[in-house]
Amino acid sequence: MGRFLTALGIGAAAGAAIALLYAPQTGEKTRRQLRRGMEDASERIRDTAESMSDCATKYYKKSRDTVSDVMDTAQNVVTAAKKAANFG
DSSP: OHHHHHHHHHHHHHHHHHHHHHOOSOHHHHHHHHHHHHHHHHHHHHHHHHHHHHHHHHHHHHHHHHHHHHHHHHHHHHHHHHHHHHHO
């Protein structure tokens, strides 16, 4: 995740630098476009991070519930085995 965001930031910066070199417009207009591009990239990064957080939370809860179910089943097996051993 960290490497992806780092690569994304580097790519955005490189793209901004290239855009400055080839921009046939005023510096103010170019800066405004770069600022908008960086804001868009930041928003995409935030959205991606939020989405990943939501997925992580969902899978954490699902795995926690699964572990709880396995533990309950194991306890039931142990209880049944103890009862069977007492009757034998």
